[in-house]
Amino acid sequence: AQSVAQPEDQVNVAEGNPLTVKCTYSVSGNPYLFWYVQYPNRGLQFLLKYITGDNLVKGSYGFEAEFNKSQTSFHLKKPSALVSDSALYFCAVRDMGSNYQLIWGAGTKLIIKP
Amino acid sequence: DTAVSQTPKYLVTQMGNDKSIKCEQNLGHDTMYWYKQDSKKFLKIMFSYNNKELIINETVPNRFSPKSPDKAHLNLHINSLELGDSAVYFCASSQGQRGDNEQFFGPGTRLTVL
Numbered sequence: 630a631q632s633v634a635q636p637e638d639q640v641n642v643a644e645g646n647p648l649t650v651k652c653t654y655s656v657s658g659n660p661y662l663f664w665y666v667q668y669p670n671r672g673l674q675f676l677l678k679y680i681t682g683d684n685l686v687k688g689s690y691g692f693e694a695e696f697n698k699s700q701t702s703f704h705l706k707k708p709s710a711l712v713s714d715s716a717l718y719f720c721a722v723r724d725m726g727s728n729y730q731l732i733w734g735a736g737t738k739l740i741i742k743p
Numbered sequence: 744d745t746a747v748s749q750t751p752k753y754l755v756t757q758m759g760n761d762k763s764i765k766c767e768q769n770l771g772h773d774t775m776y777w778y779k780q781d782s783k784k785f786l787k788i789m790f791s792y793n794n795k796e797l798i799i800n801e802t803v804p805n806r807f808s809p810k811s812p813d814k815a816h817l818n819l820h821i822n823s824l825e826l827g828d829s830a831v832y833f834c835a836s837s838q839g840q841r842g843d844n845e846q847f848f849g850p851g852t853r854l855t856v857l
Contacts, residue, residue, distance in 0.1 A: 661843055672747070672833055672848030673786075680843055717784060728799050729842030733786045 631656045633722045635734035642710045642741050650705040650737045652720030661723035662703040663731065664694055668716045676718075679703060690714070710741045746770050747849040749834050755855045756824055764819045764852045766834030774798075775817035776835040776846065777809060786833075792817055793840040824856045 633654045642648045654660055661680050665673040677688025684696045694705045705718060720734040747768045756762055768775065776799075777789040791799035792811040806822040817834060834849040 663845065665846075667784075670851075672835075672850050673846075674848070675845035678843075678845060719786065723842040728791070729840060730788050730791065730799050731842060731846070736784050736786075 631722065631724055631726075631732055633720055633732050633734045635718075635720055635737045637737050638735075639738040639740065642739070644712055644741050644743050645709055648707050648710045648714070648739065648741070650718050650720075650739060652703045652705065652734060653701050654703060654720075654722045655701060656722055656725055658725050660703075662694075662696065663721040663723075664688065664692070664703075664705050665719045665721065666690075666716050667719065667736075673719060676705070712741045712743055715739055715741045747834055747836055747847050749832075749849040749852050751852060752850065753853050753855075755857065757857055758824055758826060760824050761820070761822045762824060762854070763821070764832055764834075764854075766817045766819070766849055768815055768834075768836040768847070768849075770836055770838075770847060772836040772838045772847070773814050774837050774840045775811065775814070776837075777817065777819050778833040778835065778848075780831045780833060780851070782830070790817075790819075791840070798840055821854075824854075826856050829854055829856045 663678045664676040667673045679686045679696045687693045717736045719736050721731040724730045750765045774793045776791045779787045790809045795811045808820045811817045831851045835846040837844045837846045
């Protein structure tokens, strides 16, 4: 079965330190992978996606993600965290079935402490 | 010039009532979605329409009925509301139905059933 996992419910990082939010996936074929961010009481916002090409994908707000096929991972990273990065982050993978819906992870709450 | 808008933002109602949530997108997208986000922040696809045609209909009680009068609008009508329907409902849109383009989310409608 196709799935995506975000193994950490919460990640705590000090401001200015690098951050990583983990995501692993299980799909047949080549994955289409996405990261979205949800700020409190807001809808989700697209950050970045991997479809094909360079394994390092750059996105909005200084975020990037590295696609690792051998480890079936797509971890979200940022070199220097800001307090304003505190939010809920969702990883998603496209369902390779007939309807192409997104399969969503459970979300990781990122807390950046000043 | 909100890209994806939903009304109302908050909806408080009694069990057994019928209510509707409206969604409009001005992005020119041809695909629209309804998601339910529960109290634990899990995101679940409910329905998807492409050019007014239903393409995803997940296991949702038939008390929920989506309607797409045109490709810019996707409304959600809920009959006989139950306590378990309390959640935040998000509308989203994207271009194409193959799941390779990012989805744009509305601000959400917080439904509380008393």
